[in-house]
Amino acid sequence: MAGAAVLGRLTWRVATVLDVRPETARAKTLVLGVDGWPGHRAGQHLDVRLTSEDGYQAQRSYSIASAPRQDRLELTVERIDDGEVSPYLAGDDLREGDRFEVRGPVGGYFVWRSDAAGDVLLVAGGSGIVPLMAMVRQRAEETSPVPTRLLYSARSWDDVIYRDELERLAGAGFEPLFTLTRSQPAGWTGYARRVDASLLGEVAPTPPAATFVCGPTPFVEAAASALVGLRHPPERIKTERFGPTGG
Amino acid sequence: MPIVSRGFKGKRRGEGPSDRVPPGQYLTDDFPVLSAGPTPHTPVDQWDFTITGEVDELTRWTWDEFRALPSETFTVDIHCVTKWSKLDTVWEGVRLDTLLERVETAVDYATAYCDGGYTTNVPLADLAGGRAWVVYGYDGELLDPEHGGPARLLVPHLYFWKSAKWVRGLRLTATDEPGFWESNGYNLYGDPWREQRYWGD
């Protein structure tokens, strides 16, 4: 029946900016209202399409930061200076009421199901925290008891996205750990080195039931192969890489 | 109709002069890197260039032999099928005429083949007449691996996917055999001035 095929199709919907929240010097969270948004699962993303007045279009994929909820959707976008879409979304000019198109949610691989049994390790490099934050938020909203450890690598304390919220959510089985690779505030007691086998071995001495790694491609490659080297079963490690997509 | 995003312009510098910029293209000052696979890093002592296929005799140049061939530095405009065009790019390399004059063949087509497995097809007539080169220099420097170094084909009057990166030779063929992209949707010939992007264009 034609109706079923139409239902299964991915359609572009209008997203309206309801609020813009700065997170760090380079990252902003956009709160969006999307009519007819079908809901999503933690870890999924959506495609964004921008259209200029003369019809030029650019399209990129962004992770959803908010926990699964129907009424509002949050994206956190880090500005890449020589990028095409992120300077618009995370720039100074975007404001409440601005509109663009989205389709989704897409992706069923890098997804956490809150009913899955067993402990979870989340490994984030830079803005790779975004889809992992959706998982952390869902866990908190559902008061899930799943033991969850987050290892979040950033250049400095000021580059840590969702810093206050992560610290506030700590406890009740959620343990955020930070490693700051370039500079550390005075009195810093967290990690201050790159994510490698020795750091991952300290953070996850035994293989968790599920591990999610997200970050720039070289970060993900290094972290995933270090985990496999530590004899974590590869089928329990899910990865998501991001980076430039060329021209 | 897609909705317009207020103030969005993209990275385009503009459409440019219509005698320099083909229809549907936009100017860029960047040199975007597009790649269908990982970047090979072939050391020049392991590099050679071979003309094979329907030829009387296989012809092969080592890197040193290739660099000893007559070369030229020249300026051309390039047009990528993903809609960016870049004007006045400066290259250094060897004309295909210089290579093809060493070869006896009765056929009309060539497939360029590359490290990493990429292929693209070009009529021999388009490789002749000072319109195609194998280049190893860009903008006064040796060609960077991400842009196709040690050497890439350069056929600037066709869309840039024809200018195969990491080129290692030509296979001459009796028929026009679709290459990597031409066998899955992209135009067999690829003339940007006739906007031959896809099959049927």
Add this chain to the structure above:
Amino acid sequence: MLDGNAVAGLLQEVFGTDVTAATGTCASCTAVDAVGAVHVYVAAGVVLRCPHCGSVLMRVVRSDKRLWVDLRGLRSLQLESI
């Protein structure tokens, strides 16, 4: 280089359902991976490659009107039936 997650939307256009959670078998080395985990290169079209042997699994080219899909490198694709 990215991975299959980055082209989930395009693949959903092609298959009409999510395939990033599906597993594919490489026709060249027979390795089995989730489509979301395979390597992806974005050029004139999208190229999915086996993370183990580097062979091309899938090529997708998109114009305003049509999609072209080459699946020669994929021996099989296993999806959850609904």
